[in-house]
Amino acid sequence: MNKKKWFAVVLTGLFALTLLAGCGNSGKETLNLYSWVDNFDEDMIKKFEEENNVKVNYTNFANNEELLAKLKAGGADYDLIQPSDYMVASMIKQDLLEPLDLNNIPNFQYVTDRFKNPEYDPDNKYSIIYTSGVTGIAYNKKYVTEEPKHWEDLWNAKYKGKVLLLDDNREVIGMSLKKAGKSNSSTNDEEISAAVDDLRNLVPNVLAFDTDSIKQKMIAEEGWIAMMWSGDAAFTQAENPDIEFVVPEEGSTIWSDNYAIPKGAKNKALAEKFINFMLDPQNSAKNYESIGYSNPVTEAKQYQSEEYNNNHMINLTDDELGRTEWLLDVGDKIQMYDRFWSELKSGR
């Protein structure tokens, strides 16, 4: 072969490869889903793909801020995303979401009333709930013999060095505010600093501020009593049956993950179809049971196993949910939360 031919062959090969890489899927319609890791049952995704002859591209983010950054940078064509409650509010404010057409999502009727029309997205204009959880107290019966009923119990001197807190300023300061009977999204300077002063007295009891491995620390019994999300508590209880969970009487914080469609999504109709599919009572029963989160579709109860239905941490009572509050945007006061938080953690 002469020089020219050789180069021609190499170049053609390269172009072919790049093209191949560029379009891996064979012309099928695709739904680009961007969500948390393992947030859906794989079989349900497969079922959706088969029923509609489409492909679901499921990519993951690790936190809401990463999701926001990806959307704002532009260029990434996601059709369906799953932001948490406060992130929905912030995305609406920044005009990053496409309004949903609820006519295309008839199964929305099955969502329990409590989770319709949430404060962060009135009238469900932009989002529909996917799952939710509540911050409460997880404790180990072996060491904490009396059932804790109040946040106050974390302050008990008996638990010195055995208390675990979430590593999250809004959650922890919000908890202290709830303890004092205030809103967890207070913007009142005095309320906030009183709550932080109170937390300073809790610090000697604290083993760690930890969100990511708090479950391991409870299971290994390094910590006796912890501020924990209900879903994580269900997971720890499955591993260590001595662990129990309560939602304190003065109330606590609730969070949710939601479906939303980013502005300019190419496959909006397919994304809505997917939401509708997942909200179908039978489908949702299968999906939520497999991933182990709370199902907002109450009609699904009849299709779910006893074991799932009886798990208190997944199916919180109306009474417990009734005393919870969403974390709302606190505007500029977030700087105050941030400053107090770093002071608190550095022990000043």
Place this chain on the structure above:
Amino acid sequence: MKSNTLNRKNPLLSIHSFLMMAFIYIPVIVIIVYSFNDSRLSMSWEGFTFDWYLSLLDNRNVMEALKNSLIIALTSTIVSTVLGTMAAIAMRKLMSKSKGAIAGLLYMPIVVPDIIMGLSLLVLFSQLGLDLGKTTVIIAHITFSISYVYVIVSSRMANMGNQLEEAASDLGATQWETFRYVVLPSIWPGVIAGALIAFTLSIDDFLISFFVAGPNSSTLPIYIYSSVKRGISPEINALCTIMILVSVALIILAQWLLNRGNREEKKTSMLPF
């Protein structure tokens, strides 16, 4: 020999090196050991199992990420090896004063922090209106791999000398024939070593991919990163173990190829980083 006597004379030195090695390798060893742990929690040891490796095979998301990683690594390796080798050859012929400056530019991506590479590529892609996806990740990986291939191939060429090429042209070989039958065979180990390094870097890269990835382009490192939030399951340990083993194997192969080529000249060269 010299180092042996040093060791015998100075026990502190061997203690020091042992501690350094432990510091570097203990985290890796822990990951490998716990990938065989028969418990969903990384904390306590409950017995030996291969289950996590098997369940990896069943995990559609892991397989998808693996497929993406391989497509991206193969494509970017081929392109960057060709371009990097061409750059090395061109630079050798270059006599101009600007040679140093151009060589510096070629080294640059090795020195520039990944986060800046990632960010600048992201800005570039969105300015160009290019949709983020596999193509953008491949372009990004080619960008940084070229430098590594260039460095390895040109260090190989530095050992080659001009005589062979001159002899070939004296004997009537065309430029192309000289390249094809004289230059290429003698730099071949360097080219392959460069390709292996490029492949390893592409498979391992997180930061740059993280910035420029879009739908349908999650690589293994990105998948691992987003899984950690859920608690580190032994499945992730198993995945990391496989990645470590593959990377180590490729690096050893690259090193071996570089030295095999050099042995005739009684020189050993280490990878330059």
